[in-house]
Amino acid sequence: MDRSKPGSHPGSIWGQLFRTDYTGQSNLWPVVVSLLLIGLVTLTGKLYGDYLGITSIGMLFLLPVIFAAVRTGIYPAIFIALISFVCWDIFFIPPVLLLTASDPRHLITFLVFLLVAYTAGNMTELLRSRAREALQRESQTRALYELARELSAAAEMSGLGQHVVNQTAATLDAEAVLFQPDDTGKLQIAAANRSLLDLASSPNDLLAAQWTFENNQPSGLSTTMFTGARGYHVPVQTEKKILGVLSVKPLHDALEEQQRSLVAALAGLSALAMVRLELAEEAQEIKSLEASERLQAALFNSISHDLKTPLTSILGSVSSLVDEGSLYDVEQKATLLSGIKHSAERMNRFVNNLLDMARLESGYMKLNREWSDLQDIIGVTLRENQDILREHTIRIEMPDQIPLIKLDYALIEQVLTNLLHNAVKYSPLGSEILISVTRQAEVITVTIADQGEGIPVGDQEAIFDKFYRLQSPHNVSGTGLGLSICRGIIEAHEGRIWAVNRAGGGSLFNFSLPLEASTPQS
Amino acid sequence: MGAKILVIDDELEIRRLLKVGLTAHGFDFVEAASAKEGLYQAVTARPDVIILDMGLPDQDGAEVLRQIREWSQVPVIILSVRGQEHHKVSALDIGADDYLTKPFSVSELMARIRVALRHQANLKDEPVVEVGELYMDFSKRQVKIAGDDIHLTPIEYDLLKLLISNAGKVVTHRQLIHSVWGSEGQEYSQYLRIYISQLRKKIEKDPNQPAYILTEPGIGYRLAGFE
Numbered sequence: 001m002d003r004s005k006p007g008s009h010p011g012s013i014w015g016q017l018f019r020t021d022y023t024g025q026s027n028l029w030p031v032v033v034s035l036l037l038i039g040l041v042t043l044t045g046k047l048y049g050d051y052l053g054i055t056s057i058g059m060l061f062l063l064p065v066i067f068a069a070v071r072t073g074i075y076p077a078i079f080i081a082l083i084s085f086v087c088w089d090i091f092f093i094p095p096v097l098l099l100t101a102s103d104p105r106h107l108i109t110f111l112v113f114l115l116v117a118y119t120a121g122n123m124t125e126l127l128r129s130r131a132r133e134a135l136q137r138e139s140q141t142r143a144l145y146e147l148a149r150e151l152s153a154a155a156e157m158s159g160l161g162q163h164v165v166n167q168t169a170a171t172l173d174a175e176a177v178l179f180q181p182d183d184t185g186k187l188q189i190a191a192a193n194r195s196l197l198d199l200a201s202s203p204n205d206l207l208a209a210q211w212t213f214e215n216n217q218p219s220g221l222s223t224t225m226f227t228g229a230r231g232y233h234v235p236v237q238t239e240k241k242i243l244g245v246l247s248v249k250p251l252h253d254a255l256e257e258q259q260r261s262l263v264a265a266l267a268g269l270s271a272l273a274m275v276r277l278e279l280a281e282e283a284q285e286i287k288s289l290e291a292s293e294r295l296q297a298a299l300f301n302s303i304s305h306d307l308k309t310p311l312t313s314i315l316g317s318v319s320s321l322v323d324e325g326s327l328y329d330v331e332q333k334a335t336l337l338s339g340i341k342h343s344a345e346r347m348n349r350f351v352n353n354l355l356d357m358a359r360l361e362s363g364y365m366k367l368n369r370e371w372s373d374l375q376d377i378i379g380v381t382l383r384e385n386q387d388i389l390r391e392h393t394i395r396i397e398m399p400d401q402i403p404l405i406k407l408d409y410a411l412i413e414q415v416l417t418n419l420l421h422n423a424v425k426y427s428p429l430g431s432e433i434l435i436s437v438t439r440q441a442e443v444i445t446v447t448i449a450d451q452g453e454g455i456p457v458g459d460q461e462a463i464f465d466k467f468y469r470l471q472s473p474h475n476v477s478g479t480g481l482g483l484s485i486c487r488g489i490i491e492a493h494e495g496r497i498w499a500v501n502r503a504g505g506g507s508l509f510n511f512s513l514p515l516e517a518s519t520p521q522s
Numbered sequence: 523m524g525a526k527i528l529v530i531d532d533e534l535e536i537r538r539l540l541k542v543g544l545t546a547h548g549f550d551f552v553e554a555a556s557a558k559e560g561l562y563q564a565v566t567a568r569p570d571v572i573i574l575d576m577g578l579p580d581q582d583g584a585e586v587l588r589q590i591r592e593w594s595q596v597p598v599i600i601l602s603v604r605g606q607e608h609h610k611v612s613a614l615d616i617g618a619d620d621y622l623t624k625p626f627s628v629s630e631l632m633a634r635i636r637v638a639l640r641h642q643a644n645l646k647d648e649p650v651v652e653v654g655e656l657y658m659d660f661s662k663r664q665v666k667i668a669g670d671d672i673h674l675t676p677i678e679y680d681l682l683k684l685l686i687s688n689a690g691k692v693v694t695h696r697q698l699i700h701s702v703w704g705s706e707g708q709e710y711s712q713y714l715r716i717y718i719s720q721l722r723k724k725i726e727k728d729p730n731q732p733a734y735i736l737t738e739p740g741i742g743y744r745l746a747g748f749e
Contacts, residue, residue, distance in 0.1 A: 348625055352604060368607070368740070371712040373719050379730055380737045396730040404715055409739045410607065 030071035034080045037064035042087050054092050058109050061088045065113055069120030073128075077117035085110045133258075140262045143171035147266060151273035160277060161191030164246065164270040169193035171266075172259055173251050175231070178270070179209050180244040187213055187245060199249050204229040209245045216242055218264070222255050232260060236267045236274070243274050306350045310343030317343075345387070349417070353481050356414055360488035367411070367492055371404040374437055374444065381416040388421065391429045397436035405444060405513055411489045412513075415497075418482035419448045419509050427452030427506065443495075445512040454501040463499060486511070525639055526550040528569035530560030530586065531601065532579050540573065543628035549635070557581035564590055571638050573631070574618075576602040576609055584613050591617040597638035601626070607740030614694045614741065621692060621741070637690030653689050653745060656725060656734055658682065667725050677702055678721045681714075685735060685745040694742035718743060 041064065045057040052060075061084040069077035089099055093106060147167040154160035161178045168176035170193075177199045180190035187210050189200055199205050208219040208226035212233040220229035231249035235242050246267040248255070255263070317336040321328070328336070375398055382394060423433045431451040438445050455463060464487040490497040490511045497511040527549045529540050537553045544551045552567045554560035557578045564572060572590065576583035587598055597619040602610050610621045619641070620634045649661040657666040663679065665672050674682065680702045685693055699710045722729040736744045 344625070355605065370740075371715055373715045375719065375730060376715070376737050377739075379732050380739055382731050383736065398730060404712055410605070413739060 027072045027076050030068055031076050034064040034068040037067060038084055038087055042091055045092055049092065057092050058088050062113065062116060065117050066120055069117050070124055073125040074118055074121035077121035078114060081113040081117035085113050136258050143167060143262065144265055144269060147269055151269065154273065157277055160273055164266065165191045165193040168246065168248060168266050172248055175199050175249040177247045178244060179247065181213065190244065199231045199247050202230055205231045205247065209233045209247050212245050213242055222260060232263060234264050234267045236271045238271045238275050243271055246270065307347060310347045313343040314340050352414065353485055356485050357481055360485065367408040369406045369408055372407050372409050373404055374402055377409060377413055378416065378435060381413050381420065385417055385420055388424055392424060393432040395432055395434045397434065399437065399439060402437060402439060402444060403515060405515065407493055407513060415486045415489050415511065418486050422482060423448055423450035426450060443512040443514050445510055447508055447510045449502055449506060449508050451506040454505060454507045455499055460499050464497065524548040524550055525570035526552060526567065527635065528552045528554065528563050528567060528572045530554045530572065531575035532556060547632055557586045560586060561589060569596060571635050572596055572598045574598055574600050576600055576613065584616065587613055587618055588616055597642050599634050599638060611694055611741055614692065615696060619691060641691060651686050653686060658686050672724050674724065677717055681717055682721060685743060689745045692738050692742050692744045698742065
């Protein structure tokens with residue numbers, strides 16, 4: 001324990017005489033003033049002694065005692081009472097200049113001096129200590145309040161720990177460290193009010209902190225455990241478990257009882273905040289886990305739906321033809337067979353989309369970019385999908401000259417295929433689908449316009465989310481994978497894809513590709 | 523008996539499908555389930571056309587093709603899946619005649635086989651070729667569409683000549699570039715796109731939906747068969 005400064009030793013009279021109290025006032029000056037008062041009274045007594053009389057002079061000597069008692073405390077007052085009495089005795093009671101104590105009446109005066117000094121001094125000390133306590137309480141309350149306010153705002157564990165140590169350090173004028181256990185239960189520094197702390201480097205303190213953590217009791221400074229440690233260690237605990245250890249090393253004084261309880265209060269506050277955060281994090285985790293499980297389930301449902309629907313149609317038609325083929329006439333057979341073909345093609349498209357999605361999701365979407373002619377891609381897409389587009393009128397608007405773009409031919413063809421299927425799916429038979437290509441300064445934009453029902457207001461962005469369709473009430477078959485794959489592909493090309501409703505009905509799906517996207521593939 | 527077709531594919535379902543389709547079209551059907559068996563059949567059965575799957579369990583399809591090409595110019599049509607364009611291109615470059623992407627229809631396959639057999643039969647240059655309304659006379663360097671003369675630049679003419687001599691068959695970008703510019707350089711691939719686009723504007727009714735020069739994405743072009 002640090003005992004190098006006499007002023008910090010509450011037990012000694014000397015220390016009492018000159019200590020600096022909690023409010024920062026020193027006892028030195030009131031004592032000196034009292035001594036000067038004694039001199040003044042002595043001088044006055046000597047000048048007007050004949051007129052005043054010994055008893056009155058004795059009364060005057062009470063003044064420095066009262067002054068000292070009011071301004072300092074018991075011990076300085078008794079000291080001044082002693083000096084006052086001695087001066088009165090020596091200078092005024094015959095035989096003058098000799099310390100005599102023969103007359104019992106003078107002894108009574110001395111006792112009165114002591115009584116005044118003791119009583120008044122005691123009162124002063126009491127008042128002062130109450131004021132000091134009130135002040136301390138106020139600053140502790142403020143510290144706790146401040147910390148509580150900061151902690152309630154902290155949204156993550158590391159920020160929270162930093163708030164705790166900063167507030168603790170500032171309030172107590174001390175070093176502060178927050179230890180938290182790692183996976184093996186060994187304490188690690190979670191936060192410190194500054195780097196290179198004594199606490200963090202002292203083996204005794206690390207041992208003490210670990211002991212506190214394991215035994216759920218304070219240790220170190222001002223305790224009976226690990227008295228060699230330089231810091232005071234308190235557990236950061238809730239009713240159920242210990243979350244860590246808060247360690248404090250005062251920069252100057254020892255820790256008083258009140259300060260220790262303040263540390264404990266700060267630790268308790270921290271524990272509550274940590275538990276709150278832990279609970280919030282757990283809740284968040286559970287929430288995202290649930291979301292991903294929901295997504296998994298949705299994926300599963302939609303994949304099985306998208307594969308089973310055409311399979312059902314194929315198996316149904318085929319088994320009809322195989323088992324009871326003679327029942328059907330040529331026309332009915334043709335219907336069944338074209339249904340089989342249609343379903344198989346649908347499965348094929350779906351598998352292609354699934355494969356593209358897997359490529360996009362796995363993150364190794366390597367674009368196979370080559371100089372390509374958009375007109376050519378549109379032509380191929382129309383050719384490949386002519387069966388599906390048969391029931392619609394296709395119109396193409398294209399400028400005479402469009403520059404080549406470096407892109408992945410197969411993927412952009414997939415985007416066009418998906419957008420065309422989308423247009424067919426959501427617009428009435430016989431309506432027109434317009435494919436137009438426009439060139440701006442730096443980009444080429446392809447727009448596919450249909451005359452369908454349009455996009456629900458507010459969903460223009462969401463339709464490109466994976467499985468958007470799952471949340472929509474529309475009962476049109478399909479996963480809703482298509483548009484999200486389009487977005488993935490276009491974004492991989494540093495392009496942009498968006499949808500708007502068309503004035504007069506229908507929707508416009510646009511994607512633009514940068515003309516300068518000639519960056520070599522990595 | 524019709525021409526003899528050897529199918530090398532490890533999938534029983536595919537072989538069964540092709541057996542039905544090919545025999546129904548009057549072809550003689552021979553099958554092999556592995557590369558080893560396929561090579562053996564290619565030597566012993568002497569097929570007129572080989573249909574070769576690229577994903578064989580015991581050996582890479584391209585390797586089988588290379589070994590066949592060491593001693594035979596028999597037409598080989600390869601079967602492959604989507605997303606393996608570079609495999610198809612390299613197979614075509616080492617001597618495959620054509621390709622089909624799984625899943626494919628039997629009628630598509632029949633068309634490919636017929637084209638392959640026709641090219642096998644008349645390798646000699648015919649001075650006049652007619653495909654649909656497209657008429658080309660190599661001896662006069664004359665090109666007509668629906669009876670009207672059209673003027674082509676020398677490069678356009680060379681491109682169309684190569685495509686029309688291989689009518690119905692895929693011609694890879696590399697083959698076109700090599701034959702027209704005499705180079706393998708990739709820098710010509712941009713020019714190729716531009717010349718094809720110009721050529722289409724001259725011979726196609728609707729260049730947005732070409733009927734003659736069809737693009738084989740990632741591989742090359744094919745002049746439509748018109749059977």
